Amino acid sequence: MEAIQTSKLTKHYDGFEAVKGIDLSIGQHRLCSLLGPNGAGKTTTINMLCCLLKPTAGSARIMGHDVTRAAFEVKKLIGVSPQETAISERLNCLENLYLVGRIHNLSPAQIKKRTWELLEIMGLIGREKDRVRNFSGGMKRRLSIAMALIHDPPVIFLDEPTLGLDPQARRVMWQHISQLKKGKTILLTTHYMEEADSLSDEIAIIDEGRIVAAGTPGQLKRNLQDATSAMLITGENITPEVIAALRTEYTKVEEIDGGLRVSHRDLDFREITERLYALGVTISSATLEQPSLEDVFLQITGKEYRD
């Protein structure tokens, strides 16, 4: 049984098609990232899966339960950390976690045990009795995720979990999310390619309400049309003649400070180094650059500004 399964999932708002027949299949214990520009339909999709929005057409199932017909059952199986931090600012950590735990019918003893586990995982030990309005953005996010996990749900939705965090806090959050991957199915949305690349087992790129590409990060990069690799070379004897000779063989050759940048489809590291030695170049350093997920994303969704 797939943890999350959608079939032709569609949502219309007053004539506007926000989501256009999405088919998604995420196996248990997998982390899938939903990538897409602003307004692509990521949050609308998650909101339908969380039973907050009723699909206009199609269906969605969480652990085999239909989100429309068995919403109450689905809500027992999911944990949601919305885009907003969604915490009660005048309560402390313990009180926030207790509230959500009680709504999920946990006993006070169960909540207590789970609370300390989560505070440990999320690095909030020592701040558990502080009112959360005084927390940093990163701490609020971590608490928000802990609240989504208090009832130990098999499926977790994280909508932009690192939104607004500084790079250090973001990396700490990645570590926390990586720890959660064991035994959970996670669907997260993000704008950060590096985040999706580093965390995801699978990625679905969504644009204008449709899934336009899906696969593992490696598959997506390999399938990139015109996937070009680049090589950065520094060394001695890089003369204009050498550059002219290389330009007859490779797609793009640029002079950079103290060296060269050579771009070509399926660039072969050994072949180019041998060619440079043959041209009399003494290589000091050579670095091969592969296409990034951002290259994949931009090629699929275009480079125009969206909002």
Next chain:
Amino acid sequence: MKFWEIGKRNLKELYRDPIALGFLLGMPIAFILIFGLAEMGETPNPSVLGIVDNDRSQYSQAFTGSLHEIPLLEVVPITSEMEAETALNDGILPAYLIIPQGFSQVVTAAEPADFVLTYDEANPSLPQRLMPMINEATRQFLNVEIPLDVELVPQESRIANPYINWFIPGMAVYGLMILIPTVGGIMVRDRIKGFLLRLLTTPARPSDFIFGYTMPFIPVMLISVAIYLGVGFLMGMTIIGNFGLAYLILFITGIFCLGLGMLIGTVARSEDQASGIPWIFIVPLAMISGAWFNAETMPAGLIKVASVFPFYHAINACRNVVSGGVSAGDIGTDLYWIIGWAVAIFAIGIAVFRKSMTR
């Protein structure tokens, strides 16, 4: 018991927000002091005088007509001395004048007429204001000077301060109306900040939300009502009827206000809407329901409009209990009207909230 947990959380949110709490509990005192103290000076309002005509002759009617002509004197015909005494006791009349039987004979005989002016002893300056007016009417009566002998009878009134007795119920209902934007604002704030969204993804039912969001305001409302009535006591209010019944009327009115606030919080899209929309109807409804002015002086059409809403009934019922000493049976229609509105608004609120849970 999920509503209990949601309710406890909202109660903490409430008492940990000193500005909101100060507003809720401070407003009753501020309103009573401002409006109450403003009324303590001289008023240009006409003096009210009840007339009991025991003679029922052309002469006595002509004399009453002369009294009607006096500016700043409002004459209220009363059929019997007993009715006049009750009206004085209940604070409805400040004084009444008895025209004695045989008045026409003494007038035609040019003998002194023996009148009795009974007044509320809580207002000792009243005879000084009324006597010149009665003398003036006597001079105008048939254009002749008649000898007049007025016996002044101070009567102990059960109502120490009729104005405060009239004022407090209206102001209490108006104060409870302030709950409407407060409850609505909290719900909208939680929705904007995503907290409500999180709760909506949990296995909680619409009734858990509705009761969870209204429950913490019940103690606030109980204290508010106690403050209104308590400060009223300090300012001289006398409850002739059943204190518990007056409290119950205000409590049910408060429940209605909580329900309405929750409904507005469900449909409003922003905090501004939730706190602004209610004032559009709170102020006019307070006005036509008689919170600040006597509703009976309003045009009949407005009274009809006001009587559709629960506030008019709440104010009337509370005033009748406080100053008239009426029982629950006497204000049954008003009570049913308020209870009906409270039940209806919660039913509508749950239905609307259920619909809003999955758009």
